[in-house]
Amino acid sequence: MTGPPTIFEPPARALRLHGSIARKLGISIVSGQYKPGDLLNGEISSSEQFAVSRTAYREAVRILAAKGLVDARPKVGTRINSKSKWNLLDPDVLVWIFESEPDLDVLNSLFELRNVVESAAAGFAAARRSAAHLKAMRLALRGMATHTLATEAGRQADLDFHTTLLDATANPFIISLTSGVSAAINATTVFKHRKGPLRRDPMPDHMRVFEAIAAKNPVKAEQAMSDLIVLAREDTPISRNSERRRAR
Amino acid sequence: MTGPPTIFEPPARALRLHGSIARKLGISIVSGQYKPGDLLNGEISSSEQFAVSRTAYREAVRILAAKGLVDARPKVGTRINSKSKWNLLDPDVLVWIFESEPDLDVLNSLFELRNVVESAAAGFAAARRSAAHLKAMRLALRGMATHTLATEAGRQADLDFHTTLLDATANPFIISLTSGVSAAINATTVFKHRKGPLRRDPMPDHMRVFEAIAAKNPVKAEQAMSDLIVLAREDTPISRNSERRRAR
């Protein structure tokens, strides 16, 4: 069930029409351009506005509705849901959030939740990891060390490390957070390197996590992962546009 | 932003055609009737099978794709994704899982994650709750006590308690888990009462959580919530069909 590191992902094909429109609308929504309670334009005018058929536009709305961002109903229109209904941990939504330069509060909140979940995950992983997991994590760490986070290969190794750790928890719900966590790591890592090219070496933190998991020591693993995430947040420069919302 | 207990939810209108087909397909998928890697029938035959138009069927597939359950691409077809891509914390997906009588492992995994997240949430809530939050929680507890979980009103009060607690964390990502947590509580509560009508009184556990939050004591709140969830799991009877999958 929780397949070992059998990485074999399809290369994430290009978005189709409905997907790209969902993306555009989604970014507009999470960035605050549309506010909860607002109504989208009708299907006819919206589809004309995007220069697509009603079919494509409607499928885009279906996607947004499935992620909790909007709610469409006859005679009323398509309304932006209150934020509490948004599936913020949905990988797409998370990507859209980062796409629109989230403010500091959001970033901190995300690190806070990551600290809670990934620390606990490290603890579970320490208790349940298989030899294969350990091997995959060792490999990922080696990749991080040789390529560094400045390269695509290094960042992929970092993701592999965290992904394998979550997989080792053997908890499907935690595993299902993988895509979201990956999106978050990717985005924040890019942030880091956009500002200052040089930063603290991330290897020691990761090594401590790995060693605790290898030693099957949940308490130490939990603590080490918590430290790692706190340090990661400290290295993430605050985006300097906390306030730039309100429009439309 | 994190609006106080202004409960005013629209009454969840009936599902439309695409919604009910997404539901049917979703249940078939999470119940294991279709397995990861399997291909759905083509649009033409599937829509005929459900006796709906291709439009409605396609919108259903869009919904499933948005939740990570399937991946549709030209020339290939619509393929069931590997479980790691499923958004298991999506409220709809969670409901579909419970709809199909999940096995013991899944139930335990969910309680495990709830323990992690909600305990931490209780800690944050203890540090950040407003007077309004406290008032709403007190009200919810009173409702639980008077109506008991055997009635709809009592269960709603239980949900209000947990919802308000998550809201008090002031962390949008934790708040966005509310819908999922509610779905889980609802389903497991129904489970409990389906088996044995009488069970342990849930009030003392909840009171301890409330008191710790009222006292702004994060450590105690965390511990009390952890205890509450452990006890809730113990009261949830194991569904006796752990193995009944593989079909289609």
Place this chain on the structure above:
DNA sequence: GGCTGACATATTGTCTGAGTTATCATACAA
């Protein structure tokens, strides 16, 4: 004055049938 129920209306929902495009498999060439 305030309630009840019928009805017009705006908006999404559903259908049909056609043409378009992406992607895999195969064959062929280098």
Place this chain on the structure above:
DNA sequence: TTGTATGATAACTCAGACAATATGTCAGCC
């Protein structure tokens, strides 16, 4: 073995029509 056309198949997109559904209004009534 590697790269390059070609063909077939599935989802994708389109246009236009009609159906269903809530909402708000307004007449009628108590």
